[in-house]
């Protein structure tokens with residue numbers, strides 16, 4: 001498969017390595033010095049069948065618009081743009097291309113989400129448990145909270161009748177009982193750690209996912225590129241996993 005990389009930083013390089021291992025060719029690369037948004041038309045993609053985007057929140061949405069306008073399939077790992085997911089859905093319908101996005105391409109994190117989905121109906125009835133999400137990442141991360149933390153928080157808010165909103169600000173006073181608190185820490189080179197914490201008067205449950213290598217994200221993204229190429233629609237990693245389950 002011919003792949004274009006939008007973003008050649010920490011993740012772009014990890015994707016390039018995995019793509020080579022799986023026999024794919026990276027035929028175009030874009031970064032801050034060669035911005036994709038400066039390209040006049042899709043000739044800049046040098047015949048790539050799919051773009052893998054791990055860039056920066058500021059340009060992600062405009063780049064997704066280009067993929068749809070050009071009708072090229074895309075895998076979006078960049079975080080920090082998903083407030084505009086409905087706009088993207090409209091572009092994908094017009095563009096007739098395939099776009100697969102995920103805030104976290106690690107299959108381990110997908111397992112955590114599945115576990116949470118299994119717990120939520122019972123947890124919803126056990127209202128003695130409060131819930132919160134905490135994430136830790138390297139000091140180079142631009143967005144906060146992480147896309148993954150927001151996704152986990154969304155799953156908790158939607159599954160728990162007692163939580164109606166997500167609060168990401170530092171609290172300078174008591175927090176409302178219906179607020180689901182999401183906190184962030186930036187520390188050294190941490191690749192990505194997400195904790196769902198459930199707390200009652202008598203115990204505390206923590207579900208922790210710790211990324212040990214960027215390869216986990218890169219492998220998920222390259223598999224997603226293989227899967228989404230030639231499909232039409234807006235997909236998430238769950239669609240790919242469910243499809244592989246048959």
Ligand SMILES: NC(=O)C1=CN([C@@H]2O[C@H](COP(=O)(O)OP(=O)(O)OC[C@H]3O[C@@H](n4cnc5c(N)ncnc54)[C@H](OP(=O)(O)O)[C@@H]3O)[C@@H](O)[C@H]2O)C=CC1
Nearest residue numbers: 007008009010011031032054055077078079103104105217
């Ligand atoms: N979904 C997932 O599984 C994961 C998602 N991520 C997300 O991926 C994104 C990238 O992370 P990471 O690789 O660590 O970040 P890096 O900072 O290492 O890389 C960002 C890339 O974007 C490029 N870039 C910066 N500004 C522009 C611009 N104005 N126009 C075009 N390109 C630009 C940079 O160019 P240059 O090299 O010239 O500076 C660089 O190549 C983040 O949003 C992060 O949250 C990260 C890990 C896993």
Ligand SMILES: O=C(O)C1=N[C@H](C(=O)O)C[C@H](O)C1
Nearest residue numbers: 079103104141146147148192
């Ligand atoms: O910026 C990162 O590094 C990561 N970002 C993703 C996110 O925002 O959730 C996923 C991963 O934890 C690494």
